[in-house]
Amino acid sequence: MQDALDLARRHGWWYRKAEDHTGAAQLYCRRDSEEHCFFPIFGTGKSPGGPARSLKRKVRTCTHRIEEEEPKIEQAERLLSGADRLIAAAESLLHRARLHERVDEALAEAEELETIARATELLEVAEANVVRIDELIERADEWDMEATAAGRDARETLAAEGVETEDPNVPVDAAEEVIREAEAVLDEVPRRLERVADLRNTANLLRGRISVVRTEIASTTRS
Numbered sequence: 001m002q003d004a005l006d007l008a009r010r011h012g013w014w015y016r017k018a019e020d021h022t023g024a025a026q027l028y029c030r031r032d033s034e035e036h037c038f039f040p041i042f043g044t045g046k047s048p049g050g051p052a053r054s055l056k057r058k059v060r061t062c063t064h065r066i067e068e069e070e071p072k073i074e075q076a077e078r079l080l081s082g083a084d085r086l087i088a089a090a091e092s093l094l095h096r097a098r099l100h101e102r103v104d105e106a107l108a109e110a111e112e113l114e115t116i117a118r119a120t121e122l123l124e125v126a127e128a129n130v131v132r133i134d135e136l137i138e139r140a141d142e143w144d145m146e147a148t149a150a151g152r153d154a155r156e157t158l159a160a161e162g163v164e165t166e167d168p169n170v171p172v173d174a175a176e177e178v179i180r181e182a183e184a185v186l187d188e189v190p191r192r193l194e195r196v197a198d199l200r201n202t203a204n205l206l207r208g209r210i211s212v213v214r215t216e217i218a219s220t221t222r223s
């Protein structure tokens with residue numbers, strides 16, 4: 001029950017003793033309005049668990065105090081957009097790693113073709129290989145430039161979030177932490193609010209992106 005009372009206190013609920021002889025007390029979600037939720041507090045804790053649960057539910061579903069909850073919703077929003085940027089940075093780092101792999105493959109193939117071209121006495125093969133080698137090197141250059149741009153994007157985003165790393169695991173771990181923090185904040189605001197439902201949905205989508213990134217990290221480092 002202490003938990004539930006703490007939750008109510010954090011949400012600004014009021015405590016008032018009844019003015020009759022019963023000595024009973026009630027909690028109110030707000031003081032200065034006719035429209036409010038209330039919750040009776042029984043001195044004897046007859047059914048442990050039950051009242052605590054229903055008080056928590058009342059606190060969380062109360063929509064009378066929306067203005068007061070606004071800063072929390074905004075905080076969750078900020079946290080989630082930070083998580084979004086961290087995941088985007090991890091995605092850029094992965095993109096860069098994959099492009100570097102392709103560059104290495106193209107250069108290895110070019111080298112092999114060059115060896116064949118040098119060994120062959122057939123002019124036709126030698127010429128065809130030279131054309132293909134030029135193509136491969138041109139493509140490798142393009143991928144290399146794209147990789148550099150992706151790395152720069154990641155670095156800038158991470159610097160803005162106060163993280164310095166080349167390892168995509170780091171921003172992904174940080175994003176997961178931030179999402180948990182945002183969800184803890186959302187646990188404290190009324191669930192019925194549409195914006196809260198949207199933010200919870202956003203958190204789930206971000207988690208989905210994280211699991212894709214994690215799978216790709218595993219497959220990139222394996223090769």
Ligand SMILES: [Zn+2]
Pocket residue numbers: 029030036037062063064065
């Ligand atoms: Zn209320």
